[in-house]
Amino acid sequence: MTQTPDTHHEQSRAAVRRAQVLKAATECFRLHGFHSTSIVQISKAAGMSVGHIYHYFANKEAIIAGIVEQDLQQVLMFCERIRKNSAGGDLIEAMVDDLRHFKQDMQEQDIPLTLEVVAEAARNPAVAAIVQAADQTVQLRFRELLAEAMQLRGLEIDEKECVGTLEALSALFDGLAMRLVRNPQLDPETCVPALRSLLAHALEELATKARRKSSAH
């Protein structure tokens, strides 16, 4: 009773401060990018002193790493949301519906940070490692999701069969963030029909492959 609450309290205190820094840093990084944001800026945004921040993070890179990991959690929640909504069976509708949700999130706040993270990952091995590990988790989840959807139709699919399709669909999602930067006048709703059509086609094609597979068995 004397040890556990103490430790817990301390952990909680530290966890709160860490979260405070990460939240402030997220905001700063969104506005100015990783390398144009100073520790002083973050400290002001967090309402903490510079030394205080260094008490919880070894250096600026560690803050960046923390944020990238935080980002992963968000994507996994996105997966989980789709999984639940597609429980009824209609994977396409679940994805397209969530696309709206996703885009709203995106358009309001997350696009710059997402692009910053991936751009950073393209040249910073530490960030790349986190991003790549996160992606493997996400891709695995999606493969499971696809397998489930196929099973509901009484079909079986080889995981390797759908890698190409899954990559293409992932590119579609990731690419939307870039499109919204390149063409900010674009109303996301404009391309929802096209996206729905592409999604449906891709899944239909996978189903065809699965059918062949199971008949070949």
Added chain:
Amino acid sequence: MTQTPDTHHEQSRAAVRRAQVLKAATECFRLHGFHSTSIVQISKAAGMSVGHIYHYFANKEAIIAGIVEQDLQQVLMFCERIRKNSAGGDLIEAMVDDLRHFKQDMQEQDIPLTLEVVAEAARNPAVAAIVQAADQTVQLRFRELLAEAMQLRGLEIDEKECVGTLEALSALFDGLAMRLVRNPQLDPETCVPALRSLLAHALEELATKARRKSSAH
């Protein structure tokens, strides 16, 4: 004879130096990003002095702007290549073939810079303006390309009809760059079939719309 070569020579000299700086800066930016690259680094890479660089560029932002504009030229060449190769009529094959070309370019060198440019555009209005203007040019070209392909089939299409599809396809292309960062083990060839299938489906769908359109006329 006395004026033109003089002026020309001077312009040429300046142009050479400008290009020299841009080339060196491109390399540096690829490796370290815009904001982690110093003028000293660029000057060393270019084999020029710092003062020399400032003789041709007002500041670092101007160098970034120069590079972003240079990037546009490359994308326009990509358009032109597709246009020529699809002259025979098969737009899909031209795009898919060029996809390979595009990916090789991309994978070897251009991905980090492209991502850096778009990430920067997401928060730097000056860069955003260039990127957005470039995108409008590119999108226009693609619409023309689509219209041509449709005309070859004796179809007519309303430009507004294909905006959504075009955006989705553009997202697909842009997204590939992000995918290659998130999953570097991905062999681009793996998803070529899926991409081809999606491209074909999108174009087929547009053709259907066009047919309706022309029969409604």
Added chain:
DNA sequence: CATTCTAGATAGAACGTTCATTCTAGGCTA
């Protein structure tokens, strides 16, 4: 044709600022 002149080309030191990080010291909690 030799010389002078000039404007741009080029180098690198100098400047003031800002940065990431460390250090020191006081404060709070258990």
Added chain:
DNA sequence: TAGCCTAGAATGAACGTTCTATCTAGAATG
């Protein structure tokens, strides 16, 4: 009282930009 929490000054390096000075190529001049 012991140990973490917190602040903010101190530090040294690096940055973008400016400044000054030298140099060079080619135009003008005689």
